[in-house]
Amino acid sequence: MPRPRVRPSGRSLLARPVVIGLVVLVVLAIVGVVALRTTASDTTAVRTEEVVREVPEGPGSSSTVQLDATVYLPDVPEPAPAVILAHGFGGDKSSVDGQARDLASRGLVVLAYSARGFGASTGRIGLNDPDREVADARALIDYLATRPEVRLDAPGDPRVGVAGGSYGGALALMAAGTDPRIDADAASITWNDLNQSLFPNYSAAAGSGAPTTTPAPSENGDAGVLKRGWAGIFFGAGALPAGAGGSTDAGGDTSGPSAAGQGAAAPVLDPSDPAAACGRFALNVCAAYATSAVGGQPSPETTELLRQRSPSSVAASITAPTLLVQGQRDTLFGLEQADATARQIADAGGSVQVRWFDGGHDAGGTGPVADAAVADFLVDHLTGDPHPADPSFAYTLAGDPTDQGDRARDLVAARYPGLSGEADTERTEFALTSATGTPTQIIARPPGASPSAVSSFPGVGSLSGLPGGASDALGPLLAGDLPGQTASFVSEPLERSYTVTGSTTLDVTVGPTTAESGTVLFAKLYDVSDDGRRTLPSGLVSAVRVAPSATPTTVTVSLPAITHQIAAGHRIEVAFATTDQNYAVPLEPAAISVALTDGRVALPTVPAENTTSSFPVVPVVGITALAALVAALAVAATVRARRRTAADVDPALTDVPLVITDLAKNYANGFRAVDGVSFRVETGQVLGLLGPNGAGKTTTLRMLMGLITPSAGSIRVFGHAVTPGAPVLSRLGSFVEGSGFLPHLSGRDNLELYWRATGRPLADAHLEEALDIADLGRSVDRKVKSYSQGMRQRLAIAQAMLGLPDLMVLDEPTNGLDPPQIRTMRDVLIRYARTGRTVLVSSHLLAEVEQTCTHVVVMNKGVVVSAGTVEDLIGASGPVEFRVDRPADAAEVLRRLDGVGEVVVDEDTGAVKAQLGATDPAVAIRTLVTGGIAVSSASRSTRLEDVFLELVHDDTASGDRPEPTTTSGARA
Numbered sequence: 001m002p003r004p005r006v007r008p009s010g011r012s013l014l015a016r017p018v019v020i021g022l023v024v025l026v027v028l029a030i031v032g033v034v035a036l037r038t039t040a041s042d043t044t045a046v047r048t049e050e051v052v053r054e055v056p057e058g059p060g061s062s063s064t065v066q067l068d069a070t071v072y073l074p075d076v077p078e079p080a081p082a083v084i085l086a087h088g089f090g091g092d093k094s095s096v097d098g099q100a101r102d103l104a105s106r107g108l109v110v111l112a113y114s115a116r117g118f119g120a121s122t123g124r125i126g127l128n129d130p131d132r133e134v135a136d137a138r139a140l141i142d143y144l145a146t147r148p149e150v151r152l153d154a155p156g157d158p159r160v161g162v163a164g165g166s167y168g169g170a171l172a173l174m175a176a177g178t179d180p181r182i183d184a185d186a187a188s189i190t191w192n193d194l195n196q197s198l199f200p201n202y203s204a205a206a207g208s209g210a211p212t213t214t215p216a217p218s219e220n221g222d223a224g225v226l227k228r229g230w231a232g233i234f235f236g237a238g239a240l241p242a243g244a245g246g247s248t249d250a251g252g253d254t255s256g257p258s259a260a261g262q263g264a265a266a267p268v269l270d271p272s273d274p275a276a277a278c279g280r281f282a283l284n285v286c287a288a289y290a291t292s293a294v295g296g297q298p299s300p301e302t303t304e305l306l307r308q309r310s311p312s313s314v315a316a317s318i319t320a321p322t323l324l325v326q327g328q329r330d331t332l333f334g335l336e337q338a339d340a341t342a343r344q345i346a347d348a349g350g351s352v353q354v355r356w357f358d359g360g361h362d363a364g365g366t367g368p369v370a371d372a373a374v375a376d377f378l379v380d381h382l383t384g385d386p387h388p389a390d391p392s393f394a395y396t397l398a399g400d401p402t403d404q405g406d407r408a409r410d411l412v413a414a415r416y417p418g419l420s421g422e423a424d425t426e427r428t429e430f431a432l433t434s435a436t437g438t439p440t441q442i443i444a445r446p447p448g449a450s451p452s453a454v455s456s457f458p459g460v461g462s463l464s465g466l467p468g469g470a471s472d473a474l475g476p477l478l479a480g481d482l483p484g485q486t487a488s489f490v491s492e493p494l495e496r497s498y499t500v501t502g503s504t505t506l507d508v509t510v511g512p513t514t515a516e517s518g519t520v521l522f523a524k525l526y527d528v529s530d531d532g533r534r535t536l537p538s539g540l541v542s543a544v545r546v547a548p549s550a551t552p553t554t555v556t557v558s559l560p561a562i563t564h565q566i567a568a569g570h571r572i573e574v575a576f577a578t579t580d581q582n583y584a585v586p587l588e589p590a591a592i593s594v595a596l597t598d599g600r601v602a603l604p605t606v607p608a609e610n611t612t613s614s615f616p617v618v619p620v621v622g623i624t625a626l627a628a629l630v631a632a633l634a635v636a637a638t639v640r641a642r643r644r645t646a647a648d649v650d651p652a653l654t655d656v657p658l659v660i661t662d663l664a665k666n667y668a669n670g671f672r673a674v675d676g677v678s679f680r681v682e683t684g685q686v687l688g689l690l691g692p693n694g695a696g697k698t699t700t701l702r703m704l705m706g707l708i709t710p711s712a713g714s715i716r717v718f719g720h721a722v723t724p725g726a727p728v729l730s731r732l733g734s735f736v737e738g739s740g741f742l743p744h745l746s747g748r749d750n751l752e753l754y755w756r757a758t759g760r761p762l763a764d765a766h767l768e769e770a771l772d773i774a775d776l777g778r779s780v781d782r783k784v785k786s787y788s789q790g791m792r793q794r795l796a797i798a799q800a801m802l803g804l805p806d807l808m809v810l811d812e813p814t815n816g817l818d819p820p821q822i823r824t825m826r827d828v829l830i831r832y833a834r835t836g837r838t839v840l841v842s843s844h845l846l847a848e849v850e851q852t853c854t855h856v857v858v859m860n861k862g863v864v865v866s867a868g869t870v871e872d873l874i875g876a877s878g879p880v881e882f883r884v885d886r887p888a889d890a891a892e893v894l895r896r897l898d899g900v901g902e903v904v905v906d907e908d909t910g911a912v913k914a915q916l917g918a919t920d921p922a923v924a925i926r927t928l929v930t931g932g933i934a935v936s937s938a939s940r941s942t943r944l945e946d947v948f949l950e951l952v953h954d955d956t957a958s959g960d961r962p963e964p965t966t967t968s969g970a971r972a
């Protein structure tokens with residue numbers, strides 16, 4: 001039965017205006033964009049023809065896929081060059097209708113089509129599989145060669161260009177790299193390498209010369225950090241059946257009528273079919289995403305799959321003139337992606353031109369500016385004689401649209417400096433000093449990486465569908481770093497204003513860490529105003545992962561590539577944060593030391609001419625304001641939705657420390673480690689979670705700590721539903737193995753550091769009380785590297801106790817302790833529970849549990865096999881041992897009693913052991929005495945160990961799942 005949930009008050013008052021406001025603003029905005037576009041086109045009459053092309057499902061396959069296409073035919077007397085137009089991810093051919101009409105009205109035949117798996121096209125999404133989507137584009141070129149309206153360069157070889165944004169942009173590049181018939185290609189806001197885009201790592205071993213610094217980094221180090229926010233949005237858009245909505249299309253005109261899903265045969269989802277969760281994705285793509293999303297790291301197979309789906313795999317073969325248009329507001333595919341593609345094409349002798357524009361996935365996708373650049377390029381290169389691309393480089397310097405004196409400026413440089421080298425990039429050095437005064441700063445990552453820093457809002461820009469930079473508008477309001485989690489290094493105030501165009505690198509020394517996940521950091525370049533306001537340009541961060549090392553490691557980190565003007569009097573701040581909510585950060589707690597190697601940063605600029613003619617201040621102010629408003633409302637709705645989730649409270653349980661109901665966990669390999677676990681812990685209890693190896697104890701506790709997500713069931717802490725990062729987790733103190741203490745700091749300093757990372761005042765830590773209970777004595781002021789294993793364990797327990805949490809959860813706290821230390825630990829836990837708080841502890845030391853815990857839950861093979869008080873558990877089973885004068889007669893008498901099970905006489909001691917079942921031992925004694933037998937003692941010899949072995953032994957031997965049993969007083 002669903003439980004009543006507490007909703008934040010005022011919901012019904014707020015919801016309607018927000019929704020109405022959103023609808024009105026989106027309609028206004030779309031009308032505005034449509035109006036802008038229609039005035040720009042319609043110079044030549046255009047007619048359209050609907051076409052369905054059948055292509056093989058895969059190489060050598062007998063089954064086929066149907067591609068739904070529209071051919072746009074300009075009313076021109078001669079055969080015309082053609083363009084294949086590909087749409088963005090989650091869109092379909094209708095998404096590029098406006099752009100297609102515009103190109104056709106300029107005299108080009110345009111074929112726009114829905115990629116396989118999108119719109120009315122059949123098949124599955126292969127993420128630009130070279131053998132499928134890319135082969136489809138080549139098949140469409142074959143088709144264009146048969147159309148009489150299309151100009152041919154040779155039989156079967158039409159004069160043709162390919163263009164697209166985002167998903168379509170990568171397709172355009174990959175088609176150009178595999179089909180020499182293509183005469184020009186234009187790719188907007190797209191990736192070079194999906195591995196680098198989705199698992200970025202902007203660091204490389206210092207001195208390796210790896211990251212190229214002008215104007216954007218193009219090289220990555222090893223395994224990166226999953227860009228969880230964007231990856232989820234990207235893959236979520238394809239996980240729905242066709243026609244189910246969910247477009248995140250940022251690579252096409254959003255003004256046209258959406259035909260998403262029209263006529264498409266939406267697959268019928270069968271929940272029992274594992275493929276159902278894959279929606280429209282090809283199963284290999286789906287599996288690749290699922291394993292990386294769960295593990296946070298790509299498997300070698302995923303890396304290879306993403307490599308094949310990337311323009312980087314074919315860029316060296318692109319010979320047609322290429323235009324790369326990349327967005328300056330794009331936390332999905334940053335400027336460095338176009339930079340890498342440009343370098344690869346140029347290195348192989350191809351001709352390439354680069355444009356950076358004030359847009360991108362965080363600002364409504366491509367938009368009119370990018371589309372116009374693409375149209376000019378295609379018309380220029382397809383209608384005249386083929387000629388190399390113009391080497392110039394254009395970019396936009398965003399101004400403040402509310403300030404007419406500081407307008408956005410369009411700038412053109414003679415060459416793209418990424419290709420012409422360092423010589424074209426001026427650099428100015430700024431000295432940076434550590435914000436704390438000490439060269440090395442120590443920052444912490446809290447357990448569960450929660451709370452997390454916020455740098456940008458993936459998807460909000462494309463949600464608004466507008467230019468103007470939703471993330472930029474919202475960033476200063478909502479983004480932020482957390483105290484204790486950020487190391488910062490700042491410059492003196494700048495004497496003059498300075499324009500950053502591109503990226504820079506700096507050497508940083510981090511670590512040491514032996515954690516398997518290595519060190520993960522997020523590097524940022526802030527513009528700090530004189531009143532201390534920090535602006536993170538375009539919400540961009542550089543994710544960095546440094547391999548584990550027992551000694552500090554120096555790496556070269558590339559800061560994000562930006563265009564940004566820093567005003568005179570402002571400071572530059574380079575910051576390193578341990579968390580970012582858009583990335584899959586390791587959840588284990590860690591303390592990380594960070595130092596700049598030479599304390600300087602050299603920021604680049606690209607000398608360029610201002611070509612701004614007349615700037616439409618009024619529409620931009622209006623559109624930007626609308627974008628900001630729409631985005632603000634969208635974020636408000638998101639925040640409210642999150643609050644609602646966070647406020648998922650069962651009022652009947654607000655006094656109960658923990659209630660776990662029907663909890664289950666399937667790991668990525670399909671193994672069900674926890675299967676329908678339910679139990680409850682009351683205030684003041686010390687509950688022991690017992691079970692043999694592999695029983696599912698750690699998995700259960702990790703779900704409770706919010707470190708992993710349950711597959712089913714619920715966990716309520718004081719009535720609040722637990723989810724990763726849920727605020728109620730602040731009432732829970734937890735101990736997990738490998739607490740990541742910094743060895744050269746004292747125990748006390750480590751605890752203070754850890755507490756600062758939670759963002760809460762030091763006074764709330766109750767440091768002395770936690771230390772007192774953990775009984776570390778004066779050792780707390782010694783360096784941790786001098787601690788014994790037992791002292792480290794106790795320090796970790798003290799860490800779990802900081803803030804005196806109402807519920808403390810400890811996973812195997814006695815591991816590695818010697819008997820006296822185990823005894824100390826026992827006292828610590830008992831004392832803690834006596835303060836009116838609650839302890840949940842997993843252990844395999846049964847004698848310890850028996851002496852420490854008031855209650856026990858026994859798990860085996862993922863299920864609860866018994867639960868109750870320790871006395872109940874011991875008392876409810878096991879034989880009673882009678883010492884009598886005539887053992888054989890006593891055994892006979894007991895056997896005749898109702899409900900009594902096995903009765904045996906111990907030949908050595910003469911004791912009679914009887915399984916009394918429900919029979920009261922007092923009744924048994926009275927019966928014996930009445931029968932003339934002298935009873936000198938009756939006792940239960942059972943210890944928890946016996947019960948435990950009895951509960952798990954048979955089952956362990958047979959390999960079957962045991963049936964749960966509940967002792968009296970148990971609440972399983």
Ligand SMILES: Nc1ncnc2c1ncn2[C@@H]1O[C@H](COP(=O)(O)OP(=O)(O)OP(=O)(O)O)[C@@H](O)[C@H]1O
Pocket residue numbers: 667668669671673691692693694695696697698699700844
């Ligand atoms: N990430 C994972 N992927 C797949 N299986 C896993 C994963 N983590 C744990 N398991 C499996 O789940 C089962 C339960 O593991 P868990 O660590 O929860 O047990 P446990 O009761 O804590 O055991 P132990 O006392 O040995 O730590 C084990 O069979 C384990 O191999």
